[in-house]
Amino acid sequence: MEQTEYDYLKKIAPEPGNLIKGLQAIQAREGYVSDDDIRAAATYFSLAEVEVEGVLSFYAQFKRNPPGKYRICVCDGTACHIKGSALILDWVSTELGIKAGETDAKKLFSLETVACLGCCSLAPVMSINGKVFGNLDRKATVKILKEHRKK
Numbered sequence: 730m731e732q733t734e735y736d737y738l739k740k741i742a743p744e745p746g747n748l749i750k751g752l753q754a755i756q757a758r759e760g761y762v763s764d765d766d767i768r769a770a771a772t773y774f775s776l777a778e779v780e781v782e783g784v785l786s787f788y789a790q791f792k793r794n795p796p797g798k799y800r801i802c803v804c805d806g807t808a809c810h811i812k813g814s815a816l817i818l819d820w821v822s823t824e825l826g827i828k829a830g831e832t833d834a835k836k837l838f839s840l841e842t843v844a845c846l847g848c849c850s851l852a853p854v855m856s857i858n859g860k861v862f863g864n865l866d867r868k869a870t871v872k873i874l875k876e877h878r879k880k
């Protein structure tokens with residue numbers, strides 16, 4: 730990966746104390762933090778690669794493996810939690826055979842939970858590659874997954 734691919738990091742001051750912000754920006758863009766990303770972050774924030782790896786392994790929010798073709802984010806913010814997000818997560822998990830934080834063997838689906846997708850009036854909500862699906866019940870959730878599996 731070329732260093733120029735990390736130009737978006739320039740919005741963050743290149744100080745070691747901003748490493749987590751930088752890693753969050755990388756992950757938001759790529760879905761995970763690769764070995765190349767570690768090298769780039771270490772250079773940008775003036776840290777040793779081993780220090781960057783230490784932060785990555787300490788915080789569960791960071792992923793070291795690429796996500797599946799479809800990145801499913803089940804919202805577990807307050808509004809969605811009250812409206813049964815735990816059930817949504819359970820249904821998705823059962824349907825796909827993976828838990829939050831995992832990717833299926835075919836690398837088709839990865840599953841994660843997020844704090845709030847910003848559309849609480851549609852709770853409970855999940856997104857797939859950024860597209861939001863709201864007012865979910867079991868039938869709708871399973872149908873959406875089956876449609877994506879066929880694509």
Ligand code: FES
Nearest residue numbers: 804806809846849
């Ligand atoms: S709490 Fe789920 S979208 Fe806000």
